[in-house]
Amino acid sequence: MEDMDTHERLMGVSIKVDGTSFATLTDSTGTFMLNLPVGVYSINASSMGYQKFTQYNIEVSSGNDRIMHFELQPETAQLEGVTITVNRSASASGTDMITPISVQKLTSQEIKSNPGGNFDVSxxxxxxxxxxxxxxVGERNDIIIRGGAPNENVYYLDGIEIPVLNHFQTQGSSGGAQGILNVHLSKVLN
Known part of the structure; x- marks a missing residue:
């Protein structure tokens, strides 16, 4: 459990499972533990100063620990007024070119339950x-996002960049005929 902006671990966040009496709080390291029966659940996380967050369709199976990652977004506050001062001697810094324009996070449950997705992330x-x-046509996994090129996309699995996501790539492309990720073992894909 962490702050979406600062990635600081959050203590005392209330964790509740919809439709059940299961609930707990995060400890000083921002972690929590729940023992749930096998099934599919929606889990809520809430804390003062943060927007409530719900992860839906969390599958709990027998014999395996389910690791979840929550990022809570701070609530915005209405300010009375803002004063802006300019320091002309300070230099401006440009934006980091590596910063993504947009990020889409997919859980393994979303990938598995997508109709026609065939457990393939692409x-x-x-x-x-x-x-x-x-x-x-859709016979290959090359994708174009908002008019970009297929080689301008990046995939992350648990925060680690995956340079090659597909089997049978052709030179100069980013896609192949079939994805190589086993969604049954993965947690969150960005």
């Missing part, structure tokens, strides 16, 4: 708004 991404196919 096939699921192709159904998102603003995403097009490079060849227009």
């Amino acid at each position: 096939k699921v991404v192709q159904t998102l708004p603003g995403v097009g196919l490079s060849n227009g």
Whole structure:
């Protein structure tokens, strides 16, 4: 459990499971533990000063620990007024060119439950708004997002960049015929 902006671990966040009496609080390291029966649940996280966050369709299976990652967004406050002063001797800094324009996070449950996705991350991404196919047919996993090029996309698994997401890539492209990620073992894909 962490702050979405600062990535600071959050203590004392209330965790509740919809439709049940299961609830707990995060400890000083921002972690929590719940023992739930096998099933699919919606889990709420709330804390003072943060917007309530719900993760839906969390699948709990027998014999496996389910690791979840929550990022809470701070609530905005209405200010009475703001005073802006300018220091002309300070230099301006440009934005980091690595900063992504947009990020879409998908849980393994969303990937598994997507109709027609066939447990393939790229096939699921192709159904998102603003995403097009490079060849227009869908037989390959090359995707174009908002008019960009297929090699301008990046995938992360648990915060680690995945440079090659597909089997059978062709030179100069980013997609192949089939994805290589096992969504049954992955947690969150950005």
